[in-house]
């Protein structure tokens with residue numbers, strides 16, 4: 001039988017080890033578009049046709065125009081109550097890990113510290129020639145495509161479709177999922193691998209898995225509790241009780 005909201009509040013209040021996986025949905029209420037929704041479209045392109053090494057090789061300027069747009073949206077956005085509730089949960093949980101697929105930096109801006117970024121960061125640039133990474137927060141970037149001091153082409157420091165995840169970050173995420181007593185899955189369509197397999201791994205290792213999303217996902221039938229709604233409303237309610245009890 002599915003657990004009720006009150007039971008999940010209690011699980012969170014009692015757990016010593018909690019892990020959380022977030023996706024684009026947690027930043028939606030901050031005004032950042034998700035990929036799999038109407039507002040995820042930029043011009044006539046689908047993200048799947050721009051966020052790939054092939055798209056960048058074909059037309060780096062076009063891909064950078066899209067990233068310039070995404071960077072400008074995120075630069076104007078502020079963390080919302082969902083991001084802040086996770087900071088509160090971190091402060092009160094002995095062993096807490098936040099794993100995010102987001103590249104927007106809103107978790108850091110809210111104050112999350114134990115954070116694993118599976119898909120990199122919109123503000124990091126990496127040289128295709130010398131491999132050097134740099135941080136550039138200019139919005140918009142003045143020259144497209146941007147160039148490294150060595151003359152090489154710079155690419156966004158994010159993980160594109162079809163690319164492997166940073167090995168050490170993934171290792172730590174798998175470990176956190178394996179030892180969690182409660183695992184929250186928030187605002188992800190749960191279709192991008194390997195992130196989508198973390199909740200199932202956690203469950204097999206004994207965690208109670210709780211999903212928060214606007215709608216059902218491929219995970220919904222396999223979790224211990226699922227609540228439909230906005231993460232910016234659900235998370236503060238779940239965490240508030242955990243804090244007070």
Ligand code: NAD
Nearest residue numbers: 023024025028034035036101102103104187188189214231
């Ligand atoms: P997705 O776009 O595939 O799915 C978003 C999910 O969030 C959907 O299931 C939707 O129902 C849910 N959602 C939307 N608003 C919500 C809300 N207010 N509360 C709760 N749930 C809500 O995103 P994904 O699963 O993260 O995977 C797509 C990839 O896109 C990731 O790799 C990520 O790196 C990238 N991405 C990142 C950002 C960002 O950094 N903010 C934005 C778009 C896409």
